[in-house]
Amino acid sequence: MLSPSSSPPVPEIDMMAGIECYCSADFSGIGGSIKQDSSSFQVSELVDESSLGISKEFEGAYRYPLYLLQKEGVDSNHALFEIEREHRLRLRVMGIKDAKAVTSQYAGAERAWQNAPKELRTRHTMLTLQGFTKRPLGRELLAGNEFSIAIQNPMRDDISGFENQVQNIANFYGLQRFGSERLVTHLVGRAIVKKDFARAAELLLTYTTKYDTDSSREIRRKCLDPSGYRQALKEVPRGMDIERQLLSALVAGKGPVQALRAVPIQIRRLFVQAYQAYIFNMCLSRAIAQGEDITSPKQGDLCFEMEGPFAFGRIKKYDPSLLSDKQQFVPAVRMAGYTFQPGRGRFEEITKELLVQEGVAAKDFYVKEMQELSQQGGFRQAPLWCQDFAWKKNPLTVSFKLPKGSYATTLLRELIKPQDPIKAGF
Incomplete structure (x- = not known):
């Protein structure tokens, strides 16, 4: 594990998201960029098809339509809003996919529907009916995601040796978790947790x-004075749908809590979750700064017992004297939340200190x-846990698999080490 002192300078925006170091020792960044065009960043879900239990026909208990959702130029939440608006079809997905990518994922209807259309299209999406399931789609069926990503304009296209660094990378939440260039979602979440609505x-x-x-920046400047909300609402572009919903509620005279509730629940939940993500990133950054190896369990650590390549099983306290040769454990970080109880583990002590500092x-x-925004906590693996990493030249393209909830951009920042992550497509 590379210490922050021997790393290249970390960009300011990474620091703002709680990412204060690099983890890939002895590998200089190759530069370049990602997502300059959507087709260069491709994502598809990893799902155990047998666990979905699909019937090609609407029959018996198989009543809920299941679609393959392919999209480009819009994130998953806004894709679902677009589909509901144009086709009056409410769907749910297992994971949120970025706007700047070509993505493929399952989308399930929330109600039984015998005559579900076999194909639907919107400006940014295409839906293809796969069949019918016994119950609405649940996140528990998602194992991970598979990526194929082309790096544009790298300084070199030979990345020999990087595959040896992949297992050292911390499982940081990527910038898009915090709103990318605005980097605001965790700040909104912090204010909500502090009850400053x-x-x-x-x-x-x-x-x-x-x-x-x-x-x-110009639109936000016009929102600084509450007396100008009505005029600002006329000028906020349609693309800023969250701001428009919030402004409309405030202009209608609603208080802060009710105004925030005008924002769709899927988006509102992301705010407090982003604050949890910030504390998690800070926890890993501090652990690395203190010289901890976050990829290997230590005596007394809370760990996931692995039950498959991406199957993070029960949480157990690590005791090497009780291990069998077949068991594999991955260090886990207890997330901040209302069930958080600081123990004696190395990550828990850091999180406890961070909560005190955050007030x-x-x-x-x-x-x-x-x-509806309350968050219990839970656990998240400390290392990125990348599988099947491979690369090829002409153009330089990397492919790999990650567990659900992990970020491809976390791996890519270690490969590229961009001076300006936003200009580089992060």
Whole structure:
């Protein structure tokens, strides 16, 4: 594990997301960029097909339509909004896929529907009926994602040796988890956890960074004065749908809590979850700074017992004296949440210190004013846990598999080490 002191300088925007180091020792970044065109970044879900239980026909208990959703130029949440708006079909997906990619994933209907169309299209999506399931699609069926990514304009196209670094990479949440160039979602989440709902609404409307676009900064400047909300609403572009929903509620005279509830629940939940992600990133950064090897379990660590390539099983306290040769354990980090109880593990002690510095307690993640946003906590693996990494030249293309919830851009930042992540497509 590379210590931060021997790493290249970490970009400021990474630091703002709690990512304070690199992990790939003895590998200089190749430069270049990603996502300059969507076709260069391809993602497909890894699912145990047999666990879906698909029937080609609507019959008996098989009543819920299951579609293959292929999309480009829109994230999964907005793709679902677009489909519902144009076809009055409400779907759910197992994972959120980025806008700047060509993605393929399952989407299941939330209600039984015998005469479900075999194919539907919107501006950014294509839906193809796969059959019918016994129950609505659940996230538990998703194992991970498979990626194929072309690197544009690298300084070199030979990355020999990088495959030896892949297992050292920390499982950081990527910048897109925090809103990329705006980097605001965790700040909104922090305000919600601290029960400062007016501040949460204000941040959502006005917060910006130097990485943000000029047009975005100008719109947010117009939202600084609440007396100008009505005029700002007329000028906010349709693409800023979250801001429009929030502004409309405020202009209608609703208080901060009710105004925030105008934002779809899928988006609102991301705010508090992003704050959890920030604390997680900070925890791993500090552990690495303290010289900890986050990829290997130590006596007393809480760990996942692996039950398959991407099957993170029960949480157990690691004791090497009780291991069998067939058991494999992966270090786990206990996430901040209202069930968080600091123990004696190395990650738990760091998280406890971070919560004190943040001025929040575990119980604060139970938001009684907005109970639907409360977060228990849970566990997340410390290493990235990348599988089947491969690469080829002309053009330089990397392929690999990651567990659900892990970010391809976390691996790519170690490969590229961009000076400006936003310009580089992160």
